[in-house]
Amino acid sequence: MRSVLDEALEAGAAVSGGRVVTYVPALAEVDPGLLGVAVATVDGGHVFEAGDADVPVALMSAAKPFVYALALADRGLGGMREHVDVEPSGGRFDAAGTMPGSGLPYNPMTNMGAIVTTSLVAGDNPDARRERAVDCLGRFAGRPLTPDPEILNSQRRAGDRNRALAYFAASTGAMGADPAEALDRYFAQCAVRAGTRDLAIMAATLAGRGVNPLTGDVVTQPWVARTVLSVMATCGMYDAAGGWMAEVGMAAKSSVSGVILASVPGRLGLAVFSPPIDEHGNSVRGVEICRHLSRRLNLHLFA
Numbered sequence: 365m366r367s368v369l370d371e372a373l374e375a376g377a378a379v380s381g382g383r384v385v386t387y388v389p390a391l392a393e394v395d396p397g398l399l400g401v402a403v404a405t406v407d408g409g410h411v412f413e414a415g416d417a418d419v420p421v422a423l424m425s426a427a428k429p430f431v432y433a434l435a436l437a438d439r440g441l442g443g444m445r446e447h448v449d450v451e452p453s454g455g456r457f458d459a460a461g462t463m464p465g466s467g468l469p470y471n472p473m474t475n476m477g478a479i480v481t482t483s484l485v486a487g488d489n490p491d492a493r494r495e496r497a498v499d500c501l502g503r504f505a506g507r508p509l510t511p512d513p514e515i516l517n518s519q520r521r522a523g524d525r526n527r528a529l530a531y532f533a534a535s536t537g538a539m540g541a542d543p544a545e546a547l548d549r550y551f552a553q554c555a556v557r558a559g560t561r562d563l564a565i566m567a568a569t570l571a572g573r574g575v576n577p578l579t580g581d582v583v584t585q586p587w588v589a590r591t592v593l594s595v596m597a598t599c600g601m602y603d604a605a606g607g608w609m610a611e612v613g614m615a616a617k618s619s620v621s622g623v624i625l626a627s628v629p630g631r632l633g634l635a636v637f638s639p640p641i642d643e644h645g646n647s648v649r650g651v652e653i654c655r656h657l658s659r660r661l662n663l664h665l666f667a
């Protein structure tokens with residue numbers, strides 16, 4: 365496996381293009397040459413890694429599937445769909461569009477849908493709700509994870525677009541909490557940092573019906589993992605989700621920090637990290653590495 369990962373990194377390093385995100389100033393300072401990959405198996409929890417797999421990265425949108433899992437477990441799929449749907453948007457991750465007819469956000473993988481999802485996490489008070497989401501990310505990873513204060517502040521300062529999306533969602537009645545509170549929690553989950561290795565374990569937990577392969581912790585129920593993976597498969601790569609599914613064929617989630625995590629149910633979770641992203645918000649080298657691994661390890665879901 366180690367040599368397969370080295371080969372995949374080489375394939376990734378051979379492509380160029382994309383740009384490091386700049387709208388969150390703290391993310392703009394990252395070294396664009398960082399490149400890491402990790403795979404975690406569902407059976408036995410074996411973890412393989414190569415390159416910069418231990419460098420902590422802001423999760424940003426990679427947190428979305430896991431907070432969706434938490435809110436789904438709290439409210440059920442029907443309850444969630446009264447606030448945020450599960451349809452691909454065909455638009456950018458930060459688009460302000462809503463579903464024709466219902467006026468709901470398209471899905472929990474877009475920023476608007478994710479802010480609404482965060483607003484629906486249960487808890488007695490704002491601190492408890494925030495803590496539950498951050499704690500849940502750590503349980504998926506098998507170790508405690510925390511928001512990085514510098515990234516959090518940077519997100520808040522650069523947060524006008526997300527603020528607009530939150531208040532827009534509130535105006536349609538989709539929001540489950542005060543928009544300011546939901547935003548603060550959304551920024552906190554985005555600012556949580558984890559290594560590529562952690563992300564592979566998080567993906568493997570979804571691939572393993574909600575059981576963390578390292579700790580054995582039952583992080584979520586099989587129906588929740590199945591639902592989250594379904595939404596990742598159709599919406600996780602934004603408006604590149606169709607091409608991704610045809611070529612790579614995994615349930616996946618990308619983030620503007622250059623992370624992509626992907627799950628192959630019953631087999632493994634994988635994660636890649638390379639900061640330059642394309643026009644869809646997906647890591648250019650990350651996509652290439654996943655394409656390579658999909659072919660090399662026969663990971664396409666429909667193969």
Ligand code: GLN
Binds near residue numbers: 426619620
């Ligand atoms: N946290 C990022 C934002 O709010 C999420 C976007 C992303 O990673 N695609 O803008």
